[in-house]
Amino acid sequence: xxxxxxxxxxxxxxxxxxxxxxxxxxxxxxxxxxxxxxxxxxxxxxxxxxxxxxxxxxxxxxxxxxxxxxxxxxxxxxxxxxxxxxxxxxxxxxxxxxxxxxxxxxxxxxxxxxxxxxxxxxxxxxxxxxxxxxxxxxxxxxxxxxxxxxxxxxxxxxxxxxxxxxxxxxxxxxxxxxxxxxxxxxxxxxxxxxxxxxxxxxxxxxxxxxxxxxxxxxxxxxxxxxxxxxxxxxxxxxxxxxxxxxxxxx
Amino acid sequence: xxxxxxxxxxxxxxxxxxxxxxxxxxxxxxxxxxxxxxxxxxxxxxxxxxxxxxxxxxxxxxxxxxxxxxxxxxxxxxxxxxxxxxxxxxxxxxxxxxxxxxxxxxxxxxxxxxxxxxxxxxxxxxxxxxxxxxxxxxxxxxxxxxxxxxxxxxxxxxxxxxxxxxxxxxxxxxxxxxxxxxxxxxxxxxxxxxxxxxxxxxxxxxxxxxxxxxxxxxxxxxxxxxxxxxxxxxxxxxxxxxxxxxxxxxxxxxxxxxxxxxxxxxxxxxxxxxxxxxxxxxxxxxxxxxxxxxxxxxxxxxxxxxxxxxxxxxxxxxxxxxxxxxxxxxxxxxxxxxxxxxxxxxxxxxxxxxxxxxxxxxxxxxxxxxxxxxxxx
Numbered sequence: 001x002x003x004x005x006x007x008x009x010x011x012x013x014x015x016x017x018x019x020x021x022x023x024x025x026x027x028x029x030x031x032x033x034x035x036x037x038x039x040x041x042x043x044x045x046x047x048x049x050x051x052x053x054x055x056x057x058x059x060x061x062x063x064x065x066x067x068x069x070x071x072x073x074x075x076x077x078x079x080x081x082x083x084x085x086x087x088x089x090x091x092x093x094x095x096x097x098x099x100x101x102x103x104x105x106x107x108x109x110x111x112x113x114x115x116x117x118x119x120x121x122x123x124x125x126x127x128x129x130x131x132x133x134x135x136x137x138x139x140x141x142x143x144x145x146x147x148x149x150x151x152x153x154x155x156x157x158x159x160x161x162x163x164x165x166x167x168x169x170x171x172x173x174x175x176x177x178x179x180x181x182x183x184x185x186x187x188x189x190x191x192x193x194x195x196x197x198x199x200x201x202x203x204x205x206x207x208x209x210x211x212x213x214x215x216x217x218x219x220x221x222x223x224x225x226x227x228x229x230x231x232x233x234x235x236x237x238x239x240x241x242x243x244x245x246x247x248x249x250x
Numbered sequence: 251x252x253x254x255x256x257x258x259x260x261x262x263x264x265x266x267x268x269x270x271x272x273x274x275x276x277x278x279x280x281x282x283x284x285x286x287x288x289x290x291x292x293x294x295x296x297x298x299x300x301x302x303x304x305x306x307x308x309x310x311x312x313x314x315x316x317x318x319x320x321x322x323x324x325x326x327x328x329x330x331x332x333x334x335x336x337x338x339x340x341x342x343x344x345x346x347x348x349x350x351x352x353x354x355x356x357x358x359x360x361x362x363x364x365x366x367x368x369x370x371x372x373x374x375x376x377x378x379x380x381x382x383x384x385x386x387x388x389x390x391x392x393x394x395x396x397x398x399x400x401x402x403x404x405x406x407x408x409x410x411x412x413x414x415x416x417x418x419x420x421x422x423x424x425x426x427x428x429x430x431x432x433x434x435x436x437x438x439x440x441x442x443x444x445x446x447x448x449x450x451x452x453x454x455x456x457x458x459x460x461x462x463x464x465x466x467x468x469x470x471x472x473x474x475x476x477x478x479x480x481x482x483x484x485x486x487x488x489x490x491x492x493x494x495x496x497x498x499x500x501x502x503x504x505x506x507x508x509x510x511x512x513x514x515x516x517x518x519x520x521x522x523x524x525x526x527x528x529x530x531x532x533x534x535x536x537x538x539x540x541x542x543x544x545x546x547x548x549x550x551x552x553x554x555x556x557x558x559x560x561x562x563x564x565x566x567x568x569x570x571x572x573x574x575x576x577x578x579x580x581x582x583x584x585x586x587x588x589x590x591x592x593x594x595x596x597x598x599x600x601x602x603x604x605x606x607x608x609x610x611x612x613x614x615x616x617x618x619x620x621x622x623x624x625x626x627x
Binding site: 162 | 304346352353354355356360378382387482483484485489490492493494496497498499500526559561562563564566567569571573576578
C-alpha cells in the first residue's frame with residue numbers, strides 16, 4: 001500500500017508537463033469521449049478503466065488513466081489501435097482509420113482522465129537538432145538489444161517482436177520511449193533525458209538515410225537471413241557445378 | 251510405383267530373370283523360402299561399357315570450336331583480372347551506383363567482385379571445358395599392385411641405416427647419443443611455452459568477484475566492500491529511487507567503473523546490471539522484494555548460460571530474454587529460468603537507498619555472476 005502510494009506520489013511529481021490542458025477545450029474532450037465510446041470502450045471499458053477477458057488474468061484492454069496523450073497519439077497514429085484481432089501484439093498498420101483531429105480528440109479525452117506524457121513539440125523531435133554520435137551511444141545501451149544494432153527490429157518471446165525503426169516518424173519514436181507501448185519498457189525523462197531522446201532520433205534518422213555500400217542488406221537481420229541466403233544460393237551454385245563436372249561431354 | 255504391379259520376373263532384357271539365379275530364386279516380398287544355393291560360382295567381370303567417341307573426337311570442326319570456347323573462357327578471366335585492377339586504382343571508393351535488383355551499392359565493390367568472379371570462374375570453367383572436350387577420355391584400366399617392397403629391398407634399407415649408425419659411432423660414443431636426445435627433448439619446451447603462457451594469468455578469485463565487491467576485481471585484486479551508487483550507462487550519473495517509474499528499465503554500472511583508466515570492458519562484462527521497477531503486487535518471491543526497494547529490483551545482466559547480456563525486458567509479461575539462445579527469465583519470480591538452455595537464475599543485487607535518495611548496493615552479488623566454471627562454489 002505504502003509502495004503504491006509512493007509510486008503514485010512519485011509519478012505525479014515527476015510526470016512530464018500535463019497534456020496541453022490549457023489549449024484543450026471541453027468540446028474537444030466531449031468529442032473524444034464520443035469517439036472513445038464508439039471505438040475503444042469495448043476493450044478498454046466505458047470509463048477507460050480497463051477490462052478483463054474473463055480467461056485467467058488476461059486483459060482485453062488496460063486501464064488508460066495516466067497513459068497520457070502521447071500514448072493515444074502513438075497507438076492510434078501508427079494504426080496499432082483499434083487492434084484488429086486479439087493477437088500476441090498489435091502490429092503497425094499503414095491504413096489509419098482516424099484523422100489526426102479525431103486522434104487528437106481521443107488523446108484530449110484520455111489525457112483529461114489523469115495527467116500523463118503529452119505529445120512532444122516539433123522542436124523536441126527535430127533530428128537536425130540532435131547529436132547522432134551521442135544518440136548512437138544511448139541507442140546501443142538502451143535499445144539495440146531488442147531493436148537490433150541497425151534498427152531493423154527482432155524477435156521477442158511467444159510471438160511478440162520489436163518492430164523495425166526504419167521509416168518511423170520521429171514523433172512516434174519519441175512517444176514510444178516516453179510511454180512504453182506493449183512489451184516495450186518505459187524510458188521516462190529521468191532515464192533518458194528529452195535531449196537524449198532527440199539524439200537517439202537523430203541517430204536513427206542517420207541510419208535510415210545511410211546507403212548500403214555492401215549491396216543487399218537481406219533485412220539487416222543478422223545470421224538467420226544471411227545464413228539462409230548462403231545455404232540456398234551458395235550451395236545451389238556448388239551443386240550445379242558438381243552436376244556439370246560429373247556429366248560427360250556430348 | 252506400386253510394387254504389386256511389378257512383374258515377378260522382368261520381361262525386358264535389362265532385368266535379370268528368375269532363371270539367371272536358379273530355379274528357386276524368390277523375390278524378397280514373397281516371404282522367406284529356404285534357398286539351395288542358386289548363386290553362380292563366380293560372377294564374370296562385365297568389363298567396361300563400349301567407348302562412345304565425343305563430337306570433338308570425330309570432327310575437326312567441332313574440336314576447333316571447342317578450342318575457341320576454351321580460349322574465350324580464359325580470355326574472360328583475363329578481362330576479369332583487368333577489371334579488378336582498373337577498379338582498384340581508378341574507381342573512387344565513395345562512389346555509389348544503382349544495380350537493378352540490389353539497389354544502391356558502392357561502385358568499387360561491385361567492380362572488384364565482378365572482376366574477381368570472372369577471373370576465377372573463367373580459369374575454372376575453361377580448364378573443365380578443355381578437359382571434357384579435348385583431353386583424352388578413353389577409359390583406361392590400371393591394375394593395383396602390392397605396396398610392400400621386396401624382402402631384399404627391405405633388408406638393404408635396414409642394413410644402410412645400421413651401417414650409417416656404425417659409421418657415425420653413435421653406439422660406441424653414448425655421451426653423444428644421450429646429449430643429443432636431451433637437447434632434442436628439451437627443445438619441445440620452448441615450443442609449448444608460448445601456448446601455455448599465452449593463456450594469461452590464472453583467474454584466481456576474479457571469476458567470483460565483480461566491481462560491486464568494492465572496486466577492480468581482476469586476478470589478484472582483493473576489493474573490500476563498500477556501498478556503491480547505481481549509475482546510468484553510458485551517462486555515468488546516479489539514479490534516484492523516484493526516477494524509476496513502474497515499467498522502466500535502467501542499464502546500470504557500479505559507481506567508479508566508467509572512471510577506470512584500464513580494464514573497463516573486463517569489469518563491465520561482469521558488473522553490468524539491469525534495474526527494473528515492477529508493481530510490488532506482481533512480485534511472487536519474498537526474497538526478491540526484500541533485496542529490492544519498493545518493487546525496484548536489480549539483476550545481473552550477464553546470462554548464466556554463456557554470458558551474453560540479457561537485455562530484452564518485456565514490461566507486460568515481465569520476461570527477460572537473452573538474445574543469444576532465447577533463455578527466458580521470470581522477473582516476477584526471482585529471475586528463475588522459464589525457457590531455454592540457462593540452468594541457474596540470474597543473481598540479484600541487494601539494493602537500498604542512501605541518505606540523498608540515490609539507489610546504492612547493500613551487498614555485493616551473493617554468488618558468481620555469468621556462466622558456470624569448474625571452481626564455482
